[in-house]
Amino acid sequence: MTGYRPRKTTVATRKRNATASPASRGAAISTAILAGTFAALASVFAKLTLDVRTVEFLRYACNTVLAPTTPYCTSLFIAKEGETSPIVLAVRTACFGLIFICNAAMWTLFTKALNRSKSSATVTVINSAANFCLTAVLGYALFSEPLALQWWFGASLIVLGSVLVSLNETNNASKQKSE
Structure with missing residues (x-):
């Protein structure tokens, strides 16, 4: 096998890619926003x-969905001292898998946007x-994390x-195009 040879593109393909239509730019923006959303998720x-407050979050979600007075939700999350409830373990395992799914979706969408x-x-x-924005809002809404002015400034x-x-990249590209 000989060395790697990059695929040659035709002049028409390069021209078509260089002049992206407004619709494809809009699709790139919406795809980039969706990629950022999956990164935040x-x-x-x-x-x-990993958080220790996961049990309280699950209890709150269970009581909100079923009924606040139902002891069923409390009994789901009670385990012996030093042990983890099977429900909590299952939710944490599912969340661990969802990290990889969300990251794969984010990279796929980010590549499509590019x-x-x-x-x-x-x-x-x-x-x-x-x-940044969705991580801050979700952290505040789900975990009561403070949103300090210093964080927003940074x-x-x-x-x-x-x-x-x-903007610098766009200006350089338009200068090269006009030359």
Whole structure:
């Protein structure tokens, strides 16, 4: 077997890829947002896998769905001292598996967004912004994690820096195109 030879693309294929339509750019943006959503969900499932508050979260969810006065929910999560309830173990195992599923979905969607967009920086900015914001909101809603002003300031700086890189990349691409 001889060495690796990259596949050659035709001039028409390169021109078609260079001039992305507004519809494909919109699809790239929505796909990047969805990729960021799956990244945020992966972090939620990681927290549910490892956090000690998972039992309280499950109790609350069970009591909300069934009835607040039903002792059935409490009996599901009671185990002997030092042991873990089989229900809690099953939920944690499912959450562990969902981490990998969400990460696989995120990478698949992120790759599709990169293929649909002219600018990889734009896709990265949108993916990161969606991931930051949804992780913060889900952490606050599900785990009562505080959202300090310092956290929002830091996340904003990261997104702003990514936007500046994206704008620089877009300006350089348009300069090269006009030459």
